[in-house]
Amino acid sequence: MSSEFQFAGKTVLITGGASGIGAATTRAFASNGAKVAFTYVTSTEEAGTLERNFNGSERQVMGIKADMTDPVSVADAFGKAEEAFGPVDILFAxxxxLLKRSRCVDTSLELWQEAIAVNLTSTFLACQLALRSMEPRKSGTLVLMSSLAAFDGGGPGASHYAATKGAVATYIRALAKEVGPLGIRVNGVAPGLIGTRFHDVFSTPEGRKATVERTPLRREGTPEDVAEAVLFLASERASYLSGEILQINGGLGMI
Structure with missing residues (x-):
């Protein structure tokens, strides 16, 4: 991981930050001087490893078990992060x-509502809490997780997931307009095929191979590819970028 970005003195909160892209971004921010609080639900072992790797004589990384679809749990997570490291300067939502693949005609209302809660409501709650702290300071940066699925509709059985990620993409632009006058920037990332547990669970080896063959760069992305983009968007190097969504897919989004 590069050390080109400087985040010393910054407090970062990453939701879902113990594994995959979240963990890579937690490591990246911490390696570049930030104090990082991250939330997790089931990745207890991974959370402990991240804390051990970065916490020496001074605490720099803190894991917080939290259900980001529950307002009380979200408020508790922000409270713990701010108590440990100070007001949140950067949020990576x-x-x-995906939860599970399901054709539209077979998708239950329960699955539809759960997809909205996990992907959209969790983002709304985290942004709301972050902005309540950032607006009085007229400073802060939000980076939200969308997906290539928001632009191409996603793979088979992912219409519910694509719909929520499309909503996140629209939310990014709406928030950028709303809080830009206060000096707060809002951007997003939209990964394509990234080699994480997500695709180990929800994609077949044959499907992944076929996607790579359609990708101009002819490889899967890595969590670090996405983490570098998040750091850029959160940094002063992107100080005149807001309402943008970086598609990180090796060129697949052009096809």
């Missing part, structure tokens, strides 16, 4: 997931 990363928590979310």
């Amino acid at each position: 990363n928590a979310g997931g």
Whole structure:
């Protein structure tokens, strides 16, 4: 991981930050001087490893078990982060997931509502809490997790997931307009095929191979590819970028 970005003195909160893209981004921010609080639900072992790797004589990384779809749990997570490291300067709203593949005609209302909760409501709650702290200071940066699925409709059985990620993409632009006058920037990332547990669970080896063959760069992305983009968007190097969504897919989004 590069050390080109400087985040010393910054407090970062990453939702879903113990594994995959979230963990890579937690490591990246911490390696570049930030104090990082991250939330997780089930990745207890991974959370402990991240804390051990970065916490020496001074605490730099803290894991917080939290359900980001629950307002009380979200408020508790922000409270713990701010108590440990101070007001949140940067939010990476990363928590979310596909849950399961299901054709529209077979998708239950329960699955539809759960997809909205996990991908959209979790993002809304995290942004709301972050902005309540950022607006009085007229400073802060939000980076939200969308997906290539928001632009191409996603793979088979992912219409519910694509719909929520499309909503996140629209939310990014709406928030950028709303809080830009206060000096707060809002951007997003939209990964394509990234080699994480997500695709280990929800994609077949044959499907992944076929996607790579359609990708101009002819490889899967890595969590670090996405983390570098998040750091750029959160940094002063992107100080005149807001309402943008970086598609990180090796060129697949052009096809």
